[in-house]
Amino acid sequence: MDRTGEDPLLAVEDLQTVFHTDKETIRAVDGVSFDVHPGETVGIVGESGSGKSVTARSILGLIEEPGVVEAGSIRFRGDELTGGNWDAHRGDLAIVFQDPINSMNPVYTVGNQIREALRIHQDLRGTAAREEAVRLLEAVGIPDAPRRVDEYPHQFSGGMRQRAVIAMALACDPDLLVCDEPTTALDVTIQAQILDLLEELQAEEDLAILFITHDMGVIEETTDRVNVMYAGEIVETAPIDRLFESPKHPYTRGLLASIPGRTARDERLPTIEGEVPTPTEEATACRFADRCAESFDACERVHPGHVTVGPDHSAACLLHEQEYEPELGDDGDGPGGAR
Ligand code: SF4
Known part of the structure; x- marks a missing residue:
């Protein structure tokens, strides 16, 4: 979908999130930029340690x-959130984590926890809050919601x-x-x-x-646009079809090759040798170089x-410097991508 000219809902620009320890400074997110437009699904994909979850938490x-x-x-x-300004938009952004058991308080009923979110973010109380909690549980496919609440x-x-x-997040x-x-x-x-439900x-x-x-298969099913992240940086960004048809960064190609079903049946699933390095210094070389064939x-x-x-x-790889000449009508490196 061409979103040229639309204002993004979320605009992240040159984000740097660091962890200062006694020994070193870890540059977990190192100059990340991307947009999310209203109604769009944008993916961030990468191995463990790439900085994607720190980006989400930031x-x-x-x-x-x-x-x-x-x-x-x-x-x-359009409102700047950094500098402690999150409270003004606290309910406008919600997060669903990997482990649902740690996202809920075991001593309160599910309904209580949804009602608490409804009270804080929508000022709903009493019967109205209970009815809305049941509606949300039904919306996320919980059978017999009036009892299970x-x-x-x-x-x-x-x-x-x-x-x-997810119902709590929607509350x-x-x-x-x-x-x-x-x-x-x-x-x-x-x-x-769950993926069908989110859609x-x-x-x-x-x-x-x-x-x-970390799962390219999930990215393919769910997103309109994807940002591939490696060692704190976005190394490739593209609409999902284009990324799967014509991946340009060797790291992206490695991730795609490791999806089951994309390799001949009798071949072993390829993996990318080595691990994501922990970025502690300003980058002066390609951080993928040690693993790049x-x-x-x-x-x-x-x-x-x-x-x-x-x-x-776009891709951050020296193989592709000056390779592409935009033609009349191309939308170039438009909104939604890493900038
Ligand atoms: S810049 Fe060099 S090392 Fe880095 S991904 Fe491209 S070819 Fe590989």
């Missing part, structure tokens, strides 16, 4: 010491608990739902159900979703910036 104002959002801008509906989290299965957590009446690995703790069948809710509630995951001399000396590699598609 956006929600959930970074705790020794971490700090040190520089950059996070604007929601009075049950405790331990009485719900893992999949049902994650549905209840905030958010415009942007940040989903941080929301299906990773669930088995494959339940995972598919339905997005259409019904007119939500924008920022989807954080296509690296060459300059990769050890030059930190690649983003270059346009196709319409609305």
Whole structure:
């Protein structure tokens, strides 16, 4: 969808979130920029340690010491959130974490917890709050919701608990739902159900979703646009179809090759050797160089910036410098992507 000219709901620009320890400073998010537009689903994908969850927490104002959002801008509906201004938009952004059991308080009923969110964010109380809690549980597919609203989290299965957590998030009446690995703790069948549910809710509630995951298969199913993250940086951004048809960054190609079903049946699933490095210094080279099968001399000396590699598609890799000449009518590196 061409969103040229539309104002983004969320605009993240040159975000830097660091963790100061006695020994070193970890640059967990190091110059990340991207937009999310109303009603859009944007993905951030990368291995564990890439900085994607720290990006999500930074956006929600959930970074705790020794971490700090040190520089950059996070604007929601044009309002700057950094510098302690999250409270003005507290209910407009909600998050669903990976593990539903840690997202709920075991000593309160599910209904109590949803009603508390309704009281804080929508000023609903009493019968109206109870009715809305039941409606939300029904909306997320909990059967027999009028009875189950009075049950405790331990009485719900893992999949049902994650549905209840999504209902709690919706009770905030958010415009942007940040989903941080929301299906990773669930088995494959339940995972598919939760992804379908999020898609339905997005259409019904007119939500924008920022989807954080390590799983390219989940990204393919859920997102309109994807940002591939590695060692604190976005290394490639594109609309989902373009990324899967024509990945440009060697790291993206490695992630795609590791999706089951994309390799011939008798071949072993390829993996990317090595681990994501922890960025502690300002980048002066490509952070992927040690693991990259296509690296060459300059990769050890030059930190690649983003270059346009196709319409609305950019990658931070020296292989693609000056490769793409935009044609008349191309929308270039337009809104929604890493900037
Ligand atoms: S800049 Fe070099 S090392 Fe980095 S991804 Fe591109 S080819 Fe590989």
